[in-house]
Amino acid sequence: MHESQGPVSFKDVAVDFTQEEWQQLDPVEKTTYRDVMLENYSHLVSVGYDSTKPNVIVKLEQGEEPWVAEGDFPCQSCPGCDLDLACRP
Template sequence: MSQAQDSRNILFPEPLMFEDVAVSFSNGEWQSLTYAQRHLYKDVMLENYGNMASLGFPLPKPPLISQLEQGAEPCTEDTQDWEFPSCSYPGE
């Protein structure tokens, strides 16, 4: 085990997941955000994922990241099947 891997095991005894550092919103919460807040959210989620990947954490790319990279927004009627964030919709 390399020194970097050993230090990660000390700092994070359990595997760190993207969901551990990500923020999710309900559909209603997402709709109440301003354009600037939505843009900031996208930037922060992409940066969080990039930071984790650069540290060597073995994590698959979440569907959220793929969609954000393509310019899509979470929590819209077209994204009900996203695994993360867990959007809630009326009648569910």
């Protein structure tokens, strides 16, 4: 049996795109991305994920494009960084 490494966060299961990357996706890929991201978030909430709703999920729910600006990716090392905020030390 594997040892637990702690709770799963949204950024563990999320994929982000820059505007340029997003524009290269075809409509079916964009729809699939939206469906998978919303489903992943829903599953996390159903198992007790308790955090502010990530901005990418808010955008997807409102039918907006979810890409992030170049340089706005959250850092991987700061506690509390999530996909809805760029790291601001």
